[in-house]
Amino acid sequence: MADYEAQVVVIAGGPSGLSAAVQAAEDGADVILIEKNAAVGGAANMGMGPLAIESHIQKRQMIDLTVEKAYRMIMEYTHYNIDGRLVKRYFEQSAETIEWLEDMGVEFEGAYRYFTKSEPTWHIVKTDQGIGPRAASFMNKALYARAQELGVKFLLETPGKKILKDEDGKVCGVLAVDKSGKEIEIACKAAIICTGGAGANPEFIKEQTGYIFGKDMFNFAIPGNVGDGIKMAWEAGADKLPVRIEQAANFEGIDDLPQSVPNVLMQPNLLVNLDGKRVMDEEQMQNTTFLSNAASHQKGRVLFSIVDTSIVKNYMRNGVDEISMVRFNPDVSDFVEGVKIAEETGNKGLFCADSLEELAEKTGINVDNLLETVDEYNDYCDGYDEEFFKRKKYLRPLTKAPYYAAAVRPGGYGTVGGIRINENCECCDSNFEPIPGLYAAGADACNIYDDSYMFLLPGNSMGFAVNTGRIAGMEAAEYVQDED
Numbered sequence: 001m002a003d004y005e006a007q008v009v010v011i012a013g014g015p016s017g018l019s020a021a022v023q024a025a026e027d028g029a030d031v032i033l034i035e036k037n038a039a040v041g042g043a044a045n046m047g048m049g050p051l052a053i054e055s056h057i058q059k060r061q062m063i064d065l066t067v068e069k070a071y072r073m074i075m076e077y078t079h080y081n082i083d084g085r086l087v088k089r090y091f092e093q094s095a096e097t098i099e100w101l102e103d104m105g106v107e108f109e110g111a112y113r114y115f116t117k118s119e120p121t122w123h124i125v126k127t128d129q130g131i132g133p134r135a136a137s138f139m140n141k142a143l144y145a146r147a148q149e150l151g152v153k154f155l156l157e158t159p160g161k162k163i164l165k166d167e168d169g170k171v172c173g174v175l176a177v178d179k180s181g182k183e184i185e186i187a188c189k190a191a192i193i194c195t196g197g198a199g200a201n202p203e204f205i206k207e208q209t210g211y212i213f214g215k216d217m218f219n220f221a222i223p224g225n226v227g228d229g230i231k232m233a234w235e236a237g238a239d240k241l242p243v244r245i246e247q248a249a250n251f252e253g254i255d256d257l258p259q260s261v262p263n264v265l266m267q268p269n270l271l272v273n274l275d276g277k278r279v280m281d282e283e284q285m286q287n288t289t290f291l292s293n294a295a296s297h298q299k300g301r302v303l304f305s306i307v308d309t310s311i312v313k314n315y316m317r318n319g320v321d322e323i324s325m326v327r328f329n330p331d332v333s334d335f336v337e338g339v340k341i342a343e344e345t346g347n348k349g350l351f352c353a354d355s356l357e358e359l360a361e362k363t364g365i366n367v368d369n370l371l372e373t374v375d376e377y378n379d380y381c382d383g384y385d386e387e388f389f390k391r392k393k394y395l396r397p398l399t400k401a402p403y404y405a406a407a408v409r410p411g412g413y414g415t416v417g418g419i420r421i422n423e424n425c426e427c428c429d430s431n432f433e434p435i436p437g438l439y440a441a442g443a444d445a446c447n448i449y450d451d452s453y454m455f456l457l458p459g460n461s462m463g464f465a466v467n468t469g470r471i472a473g474m475e476a477a478e479y480v481q482d483e484d
């Protein structure tokens, strides 16, 4: 005899789970949501907002990005190595999802780019304190309130453990552990897995991606996101797809420093590896996925961004060249104080030296090669970047001590992918056959970037979470009604 009964059980209450629960309940299903933590919202409580394309907000801002263009962009970016039907359904639904969220009280500041070369798809949630980290927690609050209004039952501090199937292979329940540590069974006809990937599981990350947490991978992670849903789906027969890191470059201790420090050191100036050699057109550094990927291909999986005092002074006078939505203040006048704070607090990612030789010694960069690279680079600044074709406006010579360097390493927002789903968010086995009653959404099933997060369309992972949550919710509600 089961402890609880519902038509649909949603496993986890991040944006994908909350969206799934609201949508399934709006479509008439009786829903229970179980969440491991004491609060809902998941990793998205730290973020700013989801992607949408052709939203009324973009139209008002005269942004002419179309679903067709965005679809072609992502398909070409991934070499068509992804499920085009799923991407199409997600992108096509994304504009209406903004209105769906607005109807439950979410407000948006507007549609933004993350960095200059990205598209303005990032719908940043309005808060009572302006634009900034954690804005999307306001969206999660609205989803939670709407779910409660619709009668969704929430069981917090209740991690899901196992999907139960009947003799016909159809989902018939979910095993979980309640607050008191007791195993409970929830009978249901459909389960939607939304547990947010495995960002906090170093062993799983090493096994799936080869990265070693804290050594060559520095990803964000909320405690609890350890791959439970991926493992539950695999155990229930879902096909295994690669689990990837949602890459975003890491500059150690960045959050503890005044914004001016990372802001200066993430400008498109000289970037070298441990051999003292350049590896890319530094203009692309603003795309933090590209930067993280580039770092992961180097010895020690590290790159060093280097500036001299004349570059710093120029930025202090005129503001930085490039801003991003995360570091959007071009004013870096407190850079020198910021460096002092970094030194006083023992920051391990920032280096300051009175000569390039000393900088090489402190960072471990090959000194002869560094001197040669700087020499050549300074020559390019008078003419043309023969090595990587960087545009003239970003070519600033390094001539004046002190020199500053930041170590840039691979990092990320957690993991994406693992569970094979189709465009209806049904979990599929290795024959591409849906497992009756089993759905997945959000990071656990986000297989749409191939090997690299697509930052050119920002808001993409939260957008995927909310939209696939909705798709899973509507499909599950229809399925359980057909089963009754």
Ligand SMILES: Cc1cc2nc3c(=O)[nH]c(=O)nc-3n(C[C@H](O)[C@H](O)[C@H](O)COP(=O)(O)OP(=O)(O)OC[C@H]3O[C@@H](n4cnc5c(N)ncnc54)[C@H](O)[C@@H]3O)c2cc1C
Residues within 6 Å of the ligand: 011, 012, 013, 014, 015, 016, 017, 034, 035, 036, 037, 039, 040, 041, 042, 043, 044, 045, 046, 047, 048, 049, 050, 051, 136, 158, 159, 160, 161, 194, 195, 196, 197, 220, 221, 224, 225, 226, 228, 229, 413, 414, 441, 442, 443, 444, 458, 459, 460, 461, 462, 463, 465
């Ligand atoms: C700092 C930061 C900023 C970000 N900013 C953005 C942004 O602005 N835009 C964007 O597109 N993306 C952003 N992201 C990524 C985005 O937050 C994620 O893609 C999104 O939260 C994924 O949603 P989800 O529902 O799949 O998982 P999550 O939001 O991670 O939620 C997963 C939930 O599952 C619960 N859970 C885990 N295991 C179990 C279990 N066994 N049983 C029950 N519950 C379980 C967890 O407690 C958690 O509540 C950001 C990420 C970080 C870390």
